[in-house]
Amino acid sequence: MQSRLKLVNVLLIVLLVGLSLVLFNVGAANQDLKQKNTDLSHDVEKIKSSDTEEKEIFTKTESFITDTLQGGSIDYFTKRYRKEAEQIMSDNETNQDTNVSKMKDLEIYNISVRKQEDTYKVYVLYKATLTGIDEELVKPGDQPLLILMSTVTWIHEGGELKVDDHDLEPLVSGEQVIAEIAL
Numbered sequence: 001m002q003s004r005l006k007l008v009n010v011l012l013i014v015l016l017v018g019l020s021l022v023l024f025n026v027g028a029a030n031q032d033l034k035q036k037n038t039d040l041s042h043d044v045e046k047i048k049s050s051d052t053e054e055k056e057i058f059t060k061t062e063s064f065i066t067d068t069l070q071g072g073s074i075d076y077f078t079k080r081y082r083k084e085a086e087q088i089m090s091d092n093e094t095n096q097d098t099n100v101s102k103m104k105d106l107e108i109y110n111i112s113v114r115k116q117e118d119t120y121k122v123y124v125l126y127k128a129t130l131t132g133i134d135e136e137l138v139k140p141g142d143q144p145l146l147i148l149m150s151t152v153t154w155i156h157e158g159g160e161l162k163v164d165d166h167d168l169e170p171l172v173s174g175e176q177v178i179a180e181i182a183l
Helices: 002-070 079-095 174-182
Strands: 101-115 119-133 145-157 160-173
Touching: 002 101, 002 119, 002 145, 002 160, 079 160, 119 160
Parallel strands: none
Antiparallel strands: 101 119, 119 145, 145 160
């Protein structure tokens, strides 16, 4: 009887150790799952935040391009870029006359937002139709048409998104495109 009792005690101890190991593994796996869940929740929040910010940059870029062609883009600039732009404008002021061609129509074809470390690089492809100098055209019906590409760098300054760099480059003359299509 005592040997049977010892055998039962040994089996109970083995069963208790086995059950303890299983519970320990389940607890550890549960902690791992909780940590993975927390990490995934954090990643989802970052993605949502980034997506919201990219949509904001997309909208601000549309406004910026429109204001650039209407002469109000300086309000979007960072302090550093504003100083740089004002310096360039004051240097070129003596070389420019006051006759300016105004924008009549703007059509944005594509805006592409690329997240970089702490900036957003935005590429914009668009068409602008100009009225001519002082809204007088050389020939009636003549409207200078330009296909343009802008590269805009947005950064955070003072809690707002601001333009820290803008490269505007004409791709081709719109008249050249229309002539090629007409052939």
